[in-house]
Amino acid sequence: MKRLMFWVLPAVLLLSGCWDELVFRDIQVVTMAGIDGNKDEVTVYYGFPELLDSQPVPQSLESKGRTYSEARNTANERSDEVLDLSYLQVFLISEEAAKHRIYDFMDSFFRVPRNRVTGHMAIAQGDMKQYFDNPGSSGAPKNESETFGKKIDTFHKYSLSTMYDLQQVCTILFDDGMDLSLPVLKIEEQTGEPELAGTGLFSGMEYTGEVLSLDEGRLLAMLKKETGTILRLNYDVEVEGEKTPIQIEIISNKQKIKIKGEHVDIEMRIKAEVEEFAHGAVYKNQKQMDRLGKELGKLVEEDVNKLIGKLQEAESDAIGIGRRVRAFHHDLWEKAKWSETYPSLEIDASVELKIERTGILE
Amino acid sequence: MKIRITQTQLFLMLFIVQTGTVFISFQAPLIRVAGSDAWLVFLCLGLLFPLHLWLFERFIDRFIWSKPVCVLYGLYWYFICSSLIGKTVYTLNVWAFPETPMLLVIALMTSVLLAVVLSKPTTAINLGVILIPLILIFVLFVSLAVNDLIWTNLLPVAHLSLSELQKALQPAQLPFVGIELYLLFRLLLPEKVSFRNLAIYSSIWLAFFMYMLIFPLAYFSLKEFDLFPDPIMYLLKSQEVTFVERLDLFFIYIWLAWSIVTVCIYAFAVVRLLTLMGIANYKKHAVWMAVIFIFITNTMATKSAVEMNAILIPYLHTVFAMAIPAFIIISNQMRRRKRTGEGASG
Structure with missing residues (x-):
């Protein structure tokens, strides 16, 4: 009996997870997020696949707030399901937002235990909305995080820029001995495809607006x-x-x-x-x-x-x-x-x- | 029936007790104060560890477990158990189970504790064995970060002022908590322990904690330690592996098991004190102590209590691992009193 109790009791501990069970049908798995704005107003964009006729179709949601948390809360209130960032693959920040202390926009992404910190991060040139709604040359929506994820992987494979995930970005942002450099994306006007514009330079926590060319990006990757x-x-x-x-x-x-x-x-x-x-x-x-x-x-x-x-x-x-x-x-x-x-x-x-x-x- | 343990069992219990729970959280407060000097401060302090153990071994006969001493240590270990479970439950609540009632988790953990205490003493003595493969897996997980380490983070060293050093010594003592259990568990060992064996154990202990300190220190930038209290969890969260989406959640179960075994060994020590005090029917007492434990621990599972305990425990450690043993040993040495028999003296 005692032996049975010895094994059963620890197993009972696992039941505590029942309260925190999250069923997939109750959550919206956000795979891509974007931030635009400044320190007074933030616009947040979420990209997620939604099942329509058994097919995953990329959808997006936009909301505004004075801070990221407020904007996220508004987005949650407007969404049918709870937005879940535990599978975040790509995090984009607009050039305007990046010119402010970017950690202020990222804190919640970084510190909330449930959020994923291994997603890629990049700066987005132009209107952030087009990265989530752009139909692309083939007419198919291009807001799939996979498209961006694969592109960024290719940029890294060919050493076109320096690539970091959210965790690495935060580590560099807080390191006085090094400044951040991130890939800058743009939407190619003719094809509607996301392309690499260069490598954006930071000074401290702020984006300088200086973009290195692809050749310079390669050399920077080599130097680093x-x-x-x-x-x-x-x-x-x-x-x-x-x-x-x-x-x-x-x-x-x-x-x-x-x-x-x-x-x-x-x-x-x-x-x-x-x-x-x-x-x-x-x-x-x-x-x-x-x-x-x-x-x-x-x-x-x-x-x-x-x-x-x-x-x-x-x-x-x-x-x-x-x-x-x-x-x-x-x-x-x-x-x-x-x-x-x-x-x-x-x-x-x-x-x-x-x-x-x-x-x-x- | 006399309980006898081997040296391996003694050191395994000591290792589990000293590592369990604190190894994920001692880094942040130490690095916040000492910066890149943290590893050097801990290394210097850690080199004194075998000496501390050797002094216990050398004067083990002079440390007499009188009834007041048993009561004092019993209360201390009871408090340590409560604060460790409080910290574990609080971390679980924030990290993995925000909706699960904390009281229920504490009650379940306490029931495991009680089951171990009420079963044969060998259960608590050998329980640490199940952790050996888990510890190896955990060390392997942490090692995955090796390519992302920035070794220049470990320098410069020796730039601390005296007051900073003083402040750094406080959190640096957390991994030493539990060393006083040697005085009790050593009674279960029939033979003497050589300095060589003490040095081997100390080296393993020091290597483990240096590893746990150097990896986060070289992985994160110094200012990041202001952002989170448990850097090991964040380090694991940052690792991308193919077999599991969240390595940190996988680890949290290992840590949970580690913490429970740690507290079981502490509880076993408290029960040993009861038997030393001549309380034969300790099982009834154990049940009542467990019930009270649930409610005390529930008050410990808050942010403020966890933070307060992290400050308080190093002071208590100084008292119970250094001051009291030194006082008892010196006074008995002067009076030429030695321990006789197994029970507590009046």
């Missing part, structure tokens, strides 16, 4: 060592007196960041594969290859330095140099607020590029 599986760069190199387009794929990227006083040296050692090159003459001998590697290295170095200049101008330490300074150069860290020290630093990048292999054309 947050590349996806593929990172390709395109350059024009001079071969036999003629400008020739060449594509390289980064195989490995090693970095050393040296800080001396207020001077930062970023030494990059890149191994790359030549993906495309119309002039077979380049592969004549090792000397030719080394010359090409050097030339490419210079071009990458030039672009990286331009990018760093742009980051400093935007007062955005998206690379996270501040993390190293805080850890290893505390005097410099303590000198002033990092957001004030960072733009005045002398940062130089040097790139040593070696062509490791020549891919399909060899």
